[in-house]
Amino acid sequence: MIKPGLERIQEALNKLGNPQEKHKLIHVAGTNGKGSTIAFMRAIAKEHNLTYGSFTSPCLIDVHDQIQINGNNVTEDQMDKAFQKLRLAGISGMLTDFELLTVVAFLIFEEHDLDIVFLESGMGGRLDSTNVIQHSLAVIPSISIDHTNFLGDTIEKISWHKAGILKEHGKLIIGEIPQSAKEVVDKEVKEKQAELIEINKDFKMIGKSYTYHNHQFSDLMPQMLGSHQLSNMALAITAILESEFALDEEKVQRAVSMAALPGRMEKWSERTYMDGAHNKASIDALVETIKQYFPNERIHFIIGILKDKDYMYILKRLEEIAASFEFVDFKHERALDANILFKHCTHSEKRITKDINNIDLISENEEVVTIVTGSLYLITELKGINR
Known part of the structure; x- marks a missing residue:
């Protein structure tokens, strides 16, 4: 408490x-x-x-x-x-x-x-x-x-x-x-x-x-x-x-x-990055960083967000640069249901992964740059699974 x-x-x-x-x-x-x-x-x-x-x-x-x-x-x-x-x-x-x-x-x-x-x-x-x-x-x-x-x-x-x-x-x-x-x-x-x-x-x-x-x-x-x-x-x-x-x-x-910090545009593999952006300012910074460093790449977002965050703003900003979305349920007590994110996302390329254990960050997808974002708690859980 x-x-x-x-x-x-x-x-x-x-x-x-x-x-x-x-x-x-x-x-x-x-x-x-x-x-x-x-x-x-x-x-x-x-x-x-x-x-x-x-x-x-x-x-x-x-x-x-x-x-x-x-x-x-x-x-x-x-x-x-x-x-x-x-x-x-x-x-x-x-x-x-x-x-x-x-x-x-x-x-x-x-x-x-x-x-x-x-x-x-x-x-x-x-x-x-x-x-x-x-x-x-x-x-x-x-x-x-x-x-x-x-x-x-x-x-x-x-x-x-x-x-x-x-x-x-x-x-x-x-x-x-x-x-x-x-x-x-x-x-x-x-x-x-x-x-x-x-x-x-x-x-x-x-x-x-x-x-x-x-x-x-x-x-x-x-x-x-x-x-x-x-x-x-x-x-x-x-x-x-x-x-x-x-x-x-x-x-x-x-x-x-x-100097490096886990969960802040952390390079997990050659084509995968983790960033714990979860509010307006940090999402804005993430979008600008992606535009700067990956201007011609297809961006796949893996996202989980806490209930008390402005998920509508987060979705709107990320939709500007996304090629596809994958919404995830994770274990935190305040985690937002992935179905809600899926419902409110207007992008045509989107899917839900209910079992976080099914997300594979080890295998490389050469066609996209994968960005895991929305919550440091999501990143922590995914790291534990994909170590």
């Missing part, structure tokens, strides 16, 4: 001696781009021999991949020891699943001497359990409509949640956001007497070159596809610099060329 609010987790962390305050933190919230921005930061940290932890969501295989130390998933033993600490501190029954996992992440980070911790907000920001920290550098890659049942049905309401990760007298780094969102962010910055650092104003990407004050890095070529990844890369570089780490141009070049 999702229960926004910080009172429960703050009480739990107080009982544990507030492990969340031990490290330097970069806190990332936003509608899209959080995971990619953290992937770039992890790669940059690794190339510069920094020790780092990260807490991200959702999981791609299981909860162990949400908490990483120096790029390695936490072990079952590490997680078991953290849960024993929770039990001994009398925290059983106090927290939701995500709150528990957040506390476990802080406990595991506390066991390590880390230069930096990268923290991804689960949903929203202001009332998300990750926002229990007192000091952090805040990063918001994007703001658009999503999770309206929890965050509100307007950009302004959603922006209020995202901007809430900014701390008093802190710093906030933002990507391109709508003007209505920017007005909310500006108000938050003013109220907290903080500093705002904006893309295309304070730091810039011009072609393959990044500039910020006296810092300049050229020939930056990320492997993650899509022009939006240049923005996420620039945010990541700026965040590391603002965290007072010196960066070397060659190491930054290597880092961004190696």
Whole structure:
């Protein structure tokens, strides 16, 4: 169950001696781009021999991949020891699943001497359990409509949640956001007497070159596809610099060329890609990426979507570039019935696969490029079947 609010987790962390305050933190919230921005930061940290932890969501295989130390998933033993600490501190029954996992992440980070911790907000920001920290550098890659049942049905309401990760007298780094969102962010910055650092104003990407004050890095070529990844890369570089780490141009070049994130235009095979786009902004980015990289290809979409997503918009955008559709039922409790997608899709080439085990991603179809999209949960399930 999702229960926004910080009172429960703050009480739990107080009982544990507030492990969340031990490290330097970069806190990332936003509608899209959080995971990619953290992937770039992890790669940059690794190339510069920094020790780092990260807490991200959702999981791609299981909860162990949400908490990483120096790029390695936490072990079952590490997680078991953290849960024993929770039990001994009398925290059983106090927290939701995500709150528990957040506390476990802080406990595991506390066991390590880390230069930096990268923290991804689960949903929203202001009332998300990750926002229990007192000091952090805040990063918001994007703001658009999503999770309206929890965050509100307007950009302004959603922006209020995202901007809430900014701390008093802190710093906030933002990507391109709508003007209505920017007005909310500006108000938050003013109220907290903080500093705002904006893309295309304070730091810039011009072609393959990044500039910020006296810092300049050229020939930056990320492997993650899509022009939006240049923005996420620039945010990541700026965040590391603002965290007072010196960066070397060659190491930054290597880092961004190696940074990758499962489920974000992830190349599964020569002709198959996986992208967890599930809202308007991410679907728009996916469509533009496909147009850019596969302009003359026939595109076959394998799609599964959660019930609370704007599936009509998703279908409309993908129909612009699709050669065919395959709608899938998957196991998530909020998964939308594939029959509904089939009914509302106006494309002539479409079919339903009720049993996800019948989808073969191993065999190559040379006539099409296959894109799996609509939900990271669908991608997780398909990966398990097609490993």
